[in-house]
Amino acid sequence: MSDTSDTEQNRFTARASRYARVGANMGGVAARIAGSMLTGRSSAGDRANAAALTRALGGLKGPLMKVAQLLATIPEALPAEYAEELRQLQSEAPPMPYVFVRRRMAAELGPDWLGRFAAFEKEPAAAASLGQVHRATAKDGTKLACKLQYPDMESAVEADLKQLGLLFALHRQIDGAIDTSEIREEIGARIREELDYTREAKHAALYAAMLADEELIRVPRVIPALSTRRLLTMEWLEGEKLLAFKQAPQEIRNRLATAMFKAWWHPFSQYGVIHGDPHLGNYTVFRDAQGEAGGINLLDYGCIRIFPPSFVGGVVDLYRGLQSNDEARTIHAYETWGFRNLSRELVEILNIWARFIYGPLLDDRVRSVADGIAPGQYGRAEAQRVHKALKEKGPVRIPREFVFMDRAAIGLGGVFLHLAAELNFFALFNAEIEDFSLARVTQRQEKALRDAGLDETR
Secondary structure, three states: OHHHHHHHHHHHHHHHHHHHHHHHHHHHHHHHHHHHHHHOOOOHHHHHHHHHHHHHHHOOOOHHHHHHHHHHOOOOOOOHHHHHHHHOOOOOOOOOOHHHHHHHHHHHHOOOHHHHOOEEOOOOOEEOOOEEEEEEEOOOOOEEEEEEEOOOHHHHHHHHHHHHHHHHHHHHHHOOOEEOHHHHHHHHHHHHHHOOHHHHHHHHHHHHHHOOOOOOEEOOOEOHHHOOOOEEEEEOOOOEEHHHHOOOOHHHHHHHHHHHHHHHHHHHHHHOEEEOOOOHHHEEEEEOOOOOEEEEEEOOOOOEEEOOHHHHHHHHHHHHHHHHOOHHHHHHHHHHHOOOOOOHHHHHHHHHHHHHHHHHHHOOOOEOOOOOOOHHHOOHHHHHHHHHHHHHHOOEEOOOOHHHHHHHHHHHHHHHHHHOOOEOHHHHHHHHHOOOOHHHHHHHHHHHHHHOOOOOOO
């Protein structure tokens, strides 16, 4: 009994220490961000402070590291120095020791948990912000990936989201160009969903159905008997890191980029669903029977965004509006998404960003996604132009659906840049929206969600 009490006390002390450290870090960075915003200047000091914050966050298990990664991919959510440093932050938190793994596995599968596997590796194959992955083997010989959530993640999420709220409140007071209240709500909702591995299992089933006919994309099968709300067991898909193919022949790089395009745009255009986490660690490359790069394994399903079909209609309307310079259709698209009280000046400002996102899709030729732009700078110049204009003509309230739509689009573009892919993005996109209709998307979405056990109103 005393061992249990000591353990609980140690966990409480560790949590208290962590929250105090997080609070100090966020308080310090908030003050520095305020100074950067007020002066409008970049400095070597800002870069050093941002680098120090990144190191501190990188040593934490928990959602704040994920929040930092999210913010770094939302243009103009943070000053450039902080965004650039945080963009480098990878999910490399120190792994949970095996003594804690055993306790966590017993809590999820019972005291005889180890006997339910033919083998279970003590050392994690990957350690991320909310949990870690262990390789295992099922009784029938199937290779498995067991994603085990760290303890006390729900309380850590709520503590970190409070810190995020403080940062956004400061942002609104200092820089009123963009109302970030919806951004905070959206990030909070998605991270809370990521804690529910039962839901993630349903997301995986949803993607398996949506991408069933796509030979370039593989989705792992979930093992329900070895999964719980905080443990997700899926088949292990063998693969290599995507960036290992940066020097591959152009044909191979184009094939992988095409797979990424289809993995993102097909579920969205046909079902109103996107994979909202563009982290390169969520994809690996599988080899075909001839030993060539055959396509991608899509590994993580925590950050999935399900949109109302009308939102998809807005995406198509904006595309067609920009294509034909139809101002009325363009304005209708923005209003469909939830933008309100749009003057002609605000529409033109939003169109700066829209033309950047849609640019490759409007250009009917083989091309790179953004010639001459480094992956870390993709979208930054356009975002700064929009931000400057909004300070003069705004403010504008960004609808919450935009957060992961923009984040995923920027992340996808970054992958294309890493691969130096040369594709006809116009042809790929138009093939996806060729038979678009709201009724068809609604019908497909309702059936897919129902079949995956996600029958809900979003």
